Structures are given as structure tokens and as C-alpha cells.
Amino acid sequence: MEKEPLLMLPGPVPVPERVRLAMARQAINHRSAEFGAVYADCVRCLKPAFGTENDLVIISGSGTAGMEAAVANFGRTRKIACLVNGKFGERLYDISKRYGEPMLLKSEWGTPLPLDDLAASLEAGAEVVTLVHNETSTGIRNPAHEVGKLCRKHDALFIMDGVTSIGGDVVEADRWGVDVAIVGSQKCLAAPAGLAVVSLSDRAMERIADQRPYYLDLAAYRKNAAKDPMETPYTPAVPLFFALREAGLLIEEEGIEHRIMRHQRLAQSVRAAAEAWGLPLFPTTDALHGYSNTVTAIRMPEETTDSDLRGLVKRLGVVIAGGQDHLKGKIFRIGHMGAVGAPEVLATLGAIQAAMGRLGCEHSGDGVAAAAAHLA
Ligand SMILES: *Cc1c(COP(=O)(O)O)cnc(C)c1O
Numbered sequence: 001m002e003k004e005p006l007l008m009l010p011g012p013v014p015v016p017e018r019v020r021l022a023m024a025r026q027a028i029n030h031r032s033a034e035f036g037a038v039y040a041d042c043v044r045c046l047k048p049a050f051g052t053e054n055d056l057v058i059i060s061g062s063g064t065a066g067m068e069a070a071v072a073n074f075g076r077t078r079k080i081a082c083l084v085n086g087k088f089g090e091r092l093y094d095i096s097k098r099y100g101e102p103m104l105l106k107s108e109w110g111t112p113l114p115l116d117d118l119a120a121s122l123e124a125g126a127e128v129v130t131l132v133h134n135e136t137s138t139g140i141r142n143p144a145h146e147v148g149k150l151c152r153k154h155d156a157l158f159i160m161d162g163v164t165s166i167g168g169d170v171v172e173a174d175r176w177g178v179d180v181a182i183v184g185s186q187k188c189l190a191a192p193a194g195l196a197v198v199s200l201s202d203r204a205m206e207r208i209a210d211q212r213p214y215y216l217d218l219a220a221y222r223k224n225a226a227k228d229p230m231e232t233p234y235t236p237a238v239p240l241f242f243a244l245r246e247a248g249l250l251i252e253e254e255g256i257e258h259r260i261m262r263h264q265r266l267a268q269s270v271r272a273a274a275e276a277w278g279l280p281l282f283p284t285t286d287a288l289h290g291y292s293n294t295v296t297a298i299r300m301p302e303e304t305t306d307s308d309l310r311g312l313v314k315r316l317g318v319v320i321a322g323g324q325d326h327l328k329g330k331i332f333r334i335g336h337m338g339a340v341g342a343p344e345v346l347a348t349l350g351a352i353q354a355a356m357g358r359l360g361c362e363h364s365g366d367g368v369a370a371a372a373a374h375l376a
Pocket of ligand 1 (some may be wrong): 010011063064065088132134135136161163164184186187
């Protein structure tokens, strides 16, 4: 029997059976008490993962739809300071070019952000700031709390991509002063791809642009979500809402603190394996920037290539990610987010270690054993 591969990507991630089965239901009217209750459950279960009391709205579209909605509704014709140290930071900058006047505040991918430049941009009149909290392309965690403080000091709106932190790492949107936070369903939430959840502060809504997109008009989303029963402006992807509710209930049952601790332990175990192998982690961290809790980026061993290593790991039944853009061939990335635990992580590390051995990579120690020491 051909077994389905284990997806250890930074999204999409394996979806628990309970979540998958929720999609097999008969269609329902999306203007009904039944749908409204599903939407309400999603919101209730996800608010703790955002660390917010603000309203959440759900868009039928991937994480990028949420990013575009945020910039288009709050950044239009405004000066937007875009903090960029990886692929998804670049994406927010590219979106900002379509709608506003972006100022690029950039550092090398995977290195600490230029926060001094942010202070200067805010002095120079930036009204909106974009940040990727957990930069999936490089495995660095950016200092959302510090960025939030600067935004508040200068009364700027803070848009935070939390696509691979919300549901897997500590996010305190309200305490940090995040006005708009975004998550995608197929990452730490362990739901199928296709929904974006966006939190909206009152401060943001007071400043929403007059000229807004039609399909992604967040004022319309918020107005419809405030109805009883809750609604979306247009027909939503109802089966995905069924799935997201089930994924949300799983988060609620586990408890967000426990879920974050589970992710922390998995991240520590993967870093311990890399250390035992003598392979450096890709990001450069400092007092404010840390290693991601949900994805680990490791330098490719010199003795092999991306296609050989990931190809052999794939034949062993595990799918891991390579580097994106200029990091292709230089790093590989292991996603350890969502519903996975010790068995999945140990299988992944075992496959990588076996592949490296067969490909003639010198690695000093036993990464699997080093990881296991963190898991039990
Ligand atoms: C995956 C991801 C996104 C969204 O990508 P989609 O393919 O549109 O879901 C945005 N930001 C980060 C940090 C991501 O990891």
C-alpha cells in the first residue's frame, strides 16, 4: 500500500481526521443561524491564539488575501513603512506598492531588522507599518512587541502577518498594539488551505480608507460579522468554515498555552538535531530576534544538493521544504507546526539523518537522539 507522505512543510500541514471529516457534510445556507454559529465558533476559538479581544473576520482566500485586504483597506495612498527580512516581508512590500507609498526598511534575509530606520521613517511621517512576525522563508522570529511600541509612540497603524506564528507561538496582539493581524488556515491552525482570518482594532476601523476594494472590503466583512447570525458579505467557502471550526475546537481543547509549549518543545528538538549534525541554523539572531517556534531553516550540508537530499527524504516518505528565491539550494526548512508531535518530528529527523548518511555528508553526532532527549 502506498502510504501518503508526511508533510513537514511550513504549510500546508497534515490535517487531523476530525477536521477533514467536517468537510463531508451536505451544503447549508450561508445566511442561516447554522452558518452563523459555525462562524462564531471559529472566532471564539481563534481569539486566544491572536491574543486579542478585537473582532475577527474570515475571508475565503489564502493568507495572501488577508495580507492584501489589510494593505488595501488601511494603507491606500498612505506612507507605509515595510520591514523586510525575507520572502513574506517582500510580499507585503510588493502589495504596498500597489496601494500606497511604501518605504522599504530592509535587512538581509534572515538577519535582524533595521529598527532604527523604522523609528526614522515614523518620524518622517509613516502612517502604517507592516511586519512579518514569523518569517517562514528564513526561520527568524521578528520582534513584534518592539515594533508595536514604536507604532504606538508615533500613532501609526500596525499590520502584522502572523501567518506562521498565530496558533503556534506567543502572539499578544492587544498587548503589543497590533491593529491588524493575519493568519492563514493551512499553517499552525492545521486546517485545510483557503481561509484567512484577520483581526481588526477599533483604531484601524476609524482610519479605514474611503476607497476600498470591493471583494476585500473589510468594513463590509466587519459589518456582516456583527450581524446576528454572523455572516460574510458574499458566499463563503462553507466547507472550509466547517473544517476551521473543528480545527479551532481542537485548539480550544488543547489550550493555547499548551499548544505553544508543544511547538516550543518541537522547535527545540529540531534545533538540537541540527546542532548534533554540526549544521548551522540559517537565521542570525540578537537580543530582540529569535529562532522560529514553528519552522526551522538549516544550512544545506556542503557534500550534497537540495534535490538529492530532499529527493531521498521524500522517498523515505517525508516532505520537507527547500529555500526560496536566492536561498534555493542553500537551506532546507522543516515545518513543525499544527497538529504534529514527537512521532512526526522523529520520523522527519530520522529520514534526514539517513539520507545525509547515504549521500556522504559528514555529520558528527546523532541528531535523532539529541532531538528525542527534548521530547521525553
Ligand atoms: C504561507 C505564508 C503566507 C501566505 O501564503 P498563502 O500561500 O497565500 O497562504 C503569508 N505569510 C507567511 C509568513 C507565510 O508563511
